[in-house]
Amino acid sequence: MAEHPNEPNPFADFTRIIDRFKIPGVDFAALAESGRKDVEALVEANKAAYLGLQALARKQAEMLTEAMNGIQDAARRAAGATSGTKAADLAREAYQKTLADMKELADIVRKSQAEALARVTDRAIEHLQELKKMIQPK
Numbered sequence: 001m002a003e004h005p006n007e008p009n010p011f012a013d014f015t016r017i018i019d020r021f022k023i024p025g026v027d028f029a030a031l032a033e034s035g036r037k038d039v040e041a042l043v044e045a046n047k048a049a050y051l052g053l054q055a056l057a058r059k060q061a062e063m064l065t066e067a068m069n070g071i072q073d074a075a076r077r078a079a080g081a082t083s084g085t086k087a088a089d090l091a092r093e094a095y096q097k098t099l100a101d102m103k104e105l106a107d108i109v110r111k112s113q114a115e116a117l118a119r120v121t122d123r124a125i126e127h128l129q130e131l132k133k134m135i136q137p138k
Contacts, residue, residue: 026117028136034130041123045116052112059108067102 074090 016092030130030134034134037130038123038127041119045119048119049112052108052115055112056105056108059105063105066082066097070097 047077
């Protein structure tokens with residue numbers, strides 16, 4: 001999480017407060033840093049989820065536009081079609097396009113969720129490693 005010069009750092013304030021309470025064997029600065037990293041990982045996971053939702057919304061808008069254009073095009077072609085085979089071909093094309101679009105939407109959601117989960121998982125592993133170091137006798 002990038003530090004912004006004009007924003008207060010709540011973790012710095014917390015660190016100053018807990019520094020007053022010295023307990024042998026407890027590294028409060030490391031605990032505060034670990035908490036900061038946890039929050040940072042959650043922020044990054046939320047960013048990934050948000051970006052995924054934006055991509056999903058853009059794709060859905062694009063699909064809606066394509067569908068409306070396709071409906072207009074299909075209506076023009078169907079009006080000129082003289083056989084049932086032509087109408088069946090148009091229906092099959094529309095069905096295949098819909099399936100492809102649904103797969104693409106599912107891929108966007110899957111990718112977004114995987115990125116968010118990866119950030120949280122990576123931080124959880126790092127957190128466990130930090131805890132191991134903190135509880136080892138010095």
